[in-house]
Amino acid sequence: xxxxxxxxxxxxxxxxxxxxxxxxxxxxxxxxxxxxxxxxxxxxxxxxxxxxxxxxxxxxxxxxxxxxxxxxxxxxxxxxxxxxxxxxxxxxxxxxxxxxxxxxxxxxxxxxxxxxxxxxxxxxxxxxxxxxxxxxxxxxxxxxxxxxxxxxxxxxxxxxxxxxxxxxxxxxxxxxxxxxxxxxxxxxxxxxxxxxxxxxxxxxxxxxxxxxxxxxxxxxxxxxxxxxxxxxxxxxxxxxxxxxxxxxxxxxxx
Amino acid sequence: xxxxxxxxxxxxxxxxxxxxxxxxxxxxxxxxxxxxxxxxxxxxxxxxxxxxxxxxxxxxxxxxxxxxxxxxxxxxxxxxxxxxxxxxxxxxxxxxxxxxxxxxxxxxxxxxxxxxxxxxxxxxxxxxxxxxxxxxxxxxxxxxxxxxxxxxxxxxxxxxxxxxxxxxxxxxxxxxxxxxxxxxxxxxxxxxxxxxxxxxxxxxxxxxxxxxxxxxxxxxxxxxxxxxxxxxxxxxxxxxxxxxxxxxxxxxxxxxxxxxxxxxxxxxxxxxxxxxxxxxxxxxxxxxxxxxxxxxxxxxxxxxxxxxxxxxxxxxxxxxxxx
Numbered sequence: 001x002x003x004x005x006x007x008x009x010x011x012x013x014x015x016x017x018x019x020x021x022x023x024x025x026x027x028x029x030x031x032x033x034x035x036x037x038x039x040x041x042x043x044x045x046x047x048x049x050x051x052x053x054x055x056x057x058x059x060x061x062x063x064x065x066x067x068x069x070x071x072x073x074x075x076x077x078x079x080x081x082x083x084x085x086x087x088x089x090x091x092x093x094x095x096x097x098x099x100x101x102x103x104x105x106x107x108x109x110x111x112x113x114x115x116x117x118x119x120x121x122x123x124x125x126x127x128x129x130x131x132x133x134x135x136x137x138x139x140x141x142x143x144x145x146x147x148x149x150x151x152x153x154x155x156x157x158x159x160x161x162x163x164x165x166x167x168x169x170x171x172x173x174x175x176x177x178x179x180x181x182x183x184x185x186x187x188x189x190x191x192x193x194x195x196x197x198x199x200x201x202x203x204x205x206x207x208x209x210x211x212x213x214x215x216x217x218x219x220x221x222x223x224x225x226x227x228x229x230x231x232x233x234x235x236x237x238x239x240x241x242x243x244x245x246x247x248x249x250x251x252x253x254x
Numbered sequence: 255x256x257x258x259x260x261x262x263x264x265x266x267x268x269x270x271x272x273x274x275x276x277x278x279x280x281x282x283x284x285x286x287x288x289x290x291x292x293x294x295x296x297x298x299x300x301x302x303x304x305x306x307x308x309x310x311x312x313x314x315x316x317x318x319x320x321x322x323x324x325x326x327x328x329x330x331x332x333x334x335x336x337x338x339x340x341x342x343x344x345x346x347x348x349x350x351x352x353x354x355x356x357x358x359x360x361x362x363x364x365x366x367x368x369x370x371x372x373x374x375x376x377x378x379x380x381x382x383x384x385x386x387x388x389x390x391x392x393x394x395x396x397x398x399x400x401x402x403x404x405x406x407x408x409x410x411x412x413x414x415x416x417x418x419x420x421x422x423x424x425x426x427x428x429x430x431x432x433x434x435x436x437x438x439x440x441x442x443x444x445x446x447x448x449x450x451x452x453x454x455x456x457x458x459x460x461x462x463x464x465x466x467x468x469x470x471x472x473x474x475x476x477x478x479x480x481x482x483x484x485x486x487x488x489x490x491x492x493x494x495x496x497x498x499x500x501x502x503x504x505x506x507x508x509x510x511x512x513x514x515x516x517x518x519x520x521x522x523x524x525x526x527x528x529x530x531x532x533x534x535x536x537x538x539x540x541x542x543x544x545x546x547x548x549x550x551x552x553x554x555x556x557x558x559x560x561x562x563x564x565x566x567x568x569x570x571x572x573x574x575x576x577x
Binding site: 003006007010013014017018080081082083084085086087088089090091092251253254 | 308311312313314315331332333334335337338339340341343344345346347349350354358359361362363364403406407416
């Protein structure tokens with residue numbers, strides 16, 4: 001196993017032994033269960049409410065884990081000084097960053113798989129049809145979470161945990177709003193406002209592109225081309241951020 | 255052959271405020287550590303010891319100067335395969351068991367699974383943690399953490415071992431074990447470079463020492479060369495039944511006079527005045543109990559250099575003794 005693999009497996013093992021993640025996944029299970037109660041309260045569209053709530057719970061918990069564990073991935077190593085003995089080994093700093101990232105990605109994959117299993121079980125118990133669109137939605141959610149993890153990791157290579165959290169949360173919110181903002185200023189006559197929105201649109205991740213929960217909940221599948229394009233976009237965006245994280249981390253003093 | 259060479263190594267950190275001078279952590283440090291020797295790197299807290307070690311390991315970049323380890327520039331990734339490092343007050347992944355922990359570092363060093371398993375067994379026995387192999391590190395005492403830290407530094411059988419305050423937090427038995435371990439490393443041809451402020455350990459095991467004060471190397475060489483142990487620094491005389499109060503002869507000879515009841519302790523700055531003082535004691539009809547010469551020690555040198563640094567005398571390298 002290469003150095004990236006050794007670090008990734010260790011990061012995965014660390015999260016497996018962290019009780020907080022179990023609690024979050026349990027919380028997701030509760031939220032999915034709650035969707036059944038809410039569906040009972042609604043007059044129509046029981047199936048849609050359960051599917052909607054379930055997908056939202058998986059998304060929410062996935063993003064929380066990606067954001068907060070992503071932020072602490074590097075900062076915790078520096079604050080606890082465990083980085084000293086790692087960096088004294090024959091591995092490059094980039095391999096360390098990539099190993100930590102893939103370790104968390106593996107953790108998120110396992111967590112999302114568990115949440116998806118609970119979700120599918122709930123759907124099955126309440127006779128909600130299990131449409132392929134639900135799997136598409138979860139696939140793009142995972143891509144979104146990979147992007148959020150990369151954002152958190154990028155900021156944590158040069159700022160404190162608190163600032164990383166603020167920046168990551170900010171970029172996450174902007175990432176879901178840029179498309180709407182751009183649409184709003186599309187018909188304006190230019191000026192600074194339009195230029196700023198255009199800049200934000202191209203610089204910030206278009207996370208709304210990865211959000212197909214609404215249509216998935218009513219069983220409308222996305223075109224395969226869209227799935228490929230959106231997934232590629234997310235992976236490339238994460239790749240650019242990881243490259244930036246590696247470059248910044250190369251120059252950092254411990 | 256020198257395993258560590260630093261030439262005019264400096265490190266400064268910006269103050270963060272415009273107009274304020276940067277904080278200088280290291281100021282033109284030049285030293286060499288020869289292959290197969292134990293080199294003690296001494297200095298008070300904040301002198302620049304850890305900064306030097308961090309530069310050597312590539313954890314921190316020097317502002318100027320250069321450092322070579324095993325003939326390669328400090329921070330070279332491939333060279334780290336031949337180096338073992340124990341940081342000061344190590345904090346490790348406390349969710350790992352002792353054997354998982356060593357296995358992790360073995361794999362990071364590029365060892366095969368089979369070799370790692372074998373080395374884990376050997377090192378757990380070597381540092382006396384064979385019984386605790388399946389225990390998580392969060393349940394380890396400070397001394398046990400220090401020992402498992404040493405084991406991780408040695409897991410890949412490095413040629414050069416760099417230890418930052420390896421005796422910190424250890425009881426006398428633990429300290430002796432670490433000393434013996436360091437000596438056994440030298441016997442196997444390894445080079446050991448360790449920082450400490452425990453002077454006793456340095457005097458006992460080091461071939462050479464370097465003393466760093468305020469980021470500058472102020473002394474460097476063999477312990478016996480540095481402290482000139484044939485040189486008597488002071489003489490303590492203990493006697494009874496003499497009157498020291500108002501005795502101008504005694505007070506003019508002594509640097510310190512302590513009268514406790516019938517017994518009196520007199521400290522002379524050199525052996526030259528011993529005969530005169532003994533004559534005075536006899537003249538008064540007193541009884542001489544002991545005459546103890548005090549030779550210079552590393553501690554004396556250390557405190558001398560610390561005083562020099564504190565008084566902000568321009569830093570220097572002790573003439574004729576430093577590299």
